[in-house]
Amino acid sequence: MNQKTILMGLVLMLTACVPTVKQQGYVPQDEAVEEQTVTDSVATIDSTLFTYAMAMEIVQPKYKCDEKFFASLFGDLGLPMQLAERYISDADWGGENPAISYCWGNGVKYEDYKFTPTSDQYFGTHFNFFFDDSRKTGRVTSFTIITSSTTWYEQFMKDLKADDLKYVSIVDPDVYGKKGKMYHKKADPVEGTTEQPFYYVYDFSLEGAYDVEIGYDGGIDM
Secondary structure, X not given: OOHHHHHHHHHHHHHHHOOOOOOOOOOOHHHHHHHHHHHHHHHOOOOOOOOHHHHHHHOOOOOOEEHHXXXXXXXXXXXXXXXXXXXXXXXXXXXXXXXXXXXXEEOEEEEOOEEEEOOOOOEEEEEEEEEOOOOOEEEOXXXXXXXXXXXXXXXXXXXXXXXXXXXXXXXXXHHHOOOOEEEEEEOOOOOOOOOOOEEEEEEOOEOOEEEEEEEEEOOOOX
């Protein structure tokens, strides 16, 4: 037996001894489909989804982000994008500022300026993202959130009250097209103005169909 033959035999022996390593996170195709279905079902009722605290942080007047931020945030929460529609936010006044109307969620849709559920269990948010002069970053002033989850809604209201938002009045149905309650909290004054900005929550919820808007009002038209 020559040297080449001996070396080939050793290589084959060593290869046969190497254990098969199962990659971390690997799921057979049929199991992956089942797992995704379960995840989507849980996501619609998970109280850790897009929370009061997350929304409140983003609507802070000095908070800036870009488009990739939302893809990362809602992707991590298991809320796929349902709508991304670009428009000019101040076209009626001759402006050219770009913006995006976004909807993210499960079992929801947003069309013709209307936000609605499409299944019995649902969670979704709609908001407008306004670009700044850089045309790369921008800000959000409010989020509308609808859900069928009583657990999520109860936690949201608990967080709202802990953050010292107080009930101030009934929402005018002639203005908003639906009945609801209004909560406010004063924000820091805007430098160089006499306006009194505030954070707010409008609660249009009914039992089993929760509908809230959370945002910041600087008292100045954008």
